[in-house]
Amino acid sequence: xxxxxxxxxxxxxxxxxxxxxxxxxxxxxxxxxxxxxxxxxxxxxxxxxxxxxxxxxxxxxxxxxxxxxxxxxxxxxxxxxxxxxxxxxxxxxxxxxxxxxxxxxxxxxxxxxxxxxxxxxxxxxxxxxxxxxxxxxxxxxxxxxxxxxxxxxxxxxxxxxxxx
Amino acid sequence: xxxxxxxxxxxxxxxxxxxxxxxxxxxxxxxxxxxxxxxxxxxxxxxxxxxxxxxxxxxxxxxxxxxxxxxxxxxxxxxxxxxxxxxxxxxxxxxxxxxxxxxxxxxxxxxxxxxxxxxxxxxxxxxxxxxxxxxxxxxxxxxxxxxxxxxxxxxxxxxxxxxx
Numbered sequence: 001x002x003x004x005x006x007x008x009x010x011x012x013x014x015x016x017x018x019x020x021x022x023x024x025x026x027x028x029x030x031x032x033x034x035x036x037x038x039x040x041x042x043x044x045x046x047x048x049x050x051x052x053x054x055x056x057x058x059x060x061x062x063x064x065x066x067x068x069x070x071x072x073x074x075x076x077x078x079x080x081x082x083x084x085x086x087x088x089x090x091x092x093x094x095x096x097x098x099x100x101x102x103x104x105x106x107x108x109x110x111x112x113x114x115x116x117x118x119x120x121x122x123x124x125x126x127x128x129x130x131x132x133x134x135x136x137x138x139x140x141x142x143x144x145x146x147x148x149x150x151x152x153x154x155x156x157x158x159x160x161x162x163x164x
Numbered sequence: 165x166x167x168x169x170x171x172x173x174x175x176x177x178x179x180x181x182x183x184x185x186x187x188x189x190x191x192x193x194x195x196x197x198x199x200x201x202x203x204x205x206x207x208x209x210x211x212x213x214x215x216x217x218x219x220x221x222x223x224x225x226x227x228x229x230x231x232x233x234x235x236x237x238x239x240x241x242x243x244x245x246x247x248x249x250x251x252x253x254x255x256x257x258x259x260x261x262x263x264x265x266x267x268x269x270x271x272x273x274x275x276x277x278x279x280x281x282x283x284x285x286x287x288x289x290x291x292x293x294x295x296x297x298x299x300x301x302x303x304x305x306x307x308x309x310x311x312x313x314x315x316x317x318x319x320x321x322x323x324x325x326x327x328x
Contacts, residue, residue: 048241049248051257065259072260073241077212080237084213093215095229096236099266104259 003082006030006115018089019161020133023123031086032115033144034078036070041110044074069107075114075150076102079141082116083154087137092159094132100153106143113144121153125160132159167246170194170279182253183325184297187287195250196279197308198242200234205274208238233271239278239314240266243305246280247318251301256323258296264317270307277308285317289324296323 007030013022045054049071052059060068108114117140125133134157141150171194177186209218213235216223224232272278281304289297298321305314 044241047245049244051248051252052254053259069259071244072263073237073244077208077237077241080213080235081211084215088215090216095217095233095271096268098268099236100264102263102266104262107259 003032003034003085006032016090019092020158021161023120023135025120025122027120030115030117031082033113034082036108036110036112036114038110041068041070045071049073067109069109072104075108078114079116079139083139087118089158094157096156098155102152104150106147106149108149115142132157167196167198167249170196180254183256184322185325187284187299189284189286191284194279194281195246197277198246200272200274200276202274205232205234209235213237231273233273236268239272242278243280243303251282253322258321260320262319266316268314270311270313272313279306296321
């Protein structure tokens with residue numbers, strides 16, 4: 001894992017002992033980078049999103065895309081890798097109920113180096129199950145030119161810290 | 165490509181000559197199936213979503229998950245494969261602006277056989293560029309027991325049919 005924390009600020013608690021209470025609304029952190037390779041763009045797309053703008057270099061060159069562009073689902077998968085490696089607790093995370101507002105803002109291309117910015121938007125303890133809470137996080141991916149290429153709202157369910 | 169149209173109804177126009185006008189609000193089609201293998205669950209998760217419920221068979225067996233479950237992003241990638249193979253025009257599709265309301269409703273497991281149901285929700289020509297339109301589609305994945313495992317709202321940009 002080559003990526004690391006890029007922002008001055010980060011969680012006070014390491015990812016192996018992080019619980020719901022550690023996700024503070026307003027906290028902003030940055031992690032990266034993820035290097036996008038042509039081989040991975042082609043392989044992901046040929047398996048999961050075989051549209052020519054993602055799989056066919058010649059077509060992509062002459063089309064309006066000015067070269068090969070990554071599948072949007074490849075971009076969200078790259079988001080997830082950085083999010084799992086640096087943000088989501090290794091011990092308290094339950095399966096996510098869902099994601100809102102994925103926006104693919106600009107093409108992602110082979111050679112791009114992507115950085116994740118996370119902003120905790122809200123956090124609330126579950127009404128029905130007080131041993132867990134829901135954390136909503138705005139996630140943004142930026143390329144090496146500082147352009148936002150993707151954003152989404154992630155909802156994650158995490159256990160609260162157990163009593164000592 | 166082993167999957168095929170499963171519903172009695174399908175587009176009247178083949179995928180190689182389909183344009184914006186062929187996406188009729190209210191139309192419901194089904195496509196499948198996609199067989200989920202343990203090897204693919206492990207490979208996808210180890211690369212993009214290395215959480216133990218997705219990558220560690222022993223952990224997943226003793227945890228609350230009752231066995232390995234696929235990454236939600238693997239499930240959306242499987243949706244995309246069926247969507248690209250059967251639904252999205254091969255000639256008129258531009259990059260999608262985004263996705264709303266991804267809901268992971270039930271675990272997807274190795275051995276599952278997934279079917280896609282598409283429902284065109286709305287379709288409107290672009291105000292600023294009348295040679296294209298936006299199609300909003302509700303997509304649902306069902307497993308072999310008929311249970312919905314995932315749903316989302318896809319927004320796709322497609323060219324209108326060129327004048328003869």
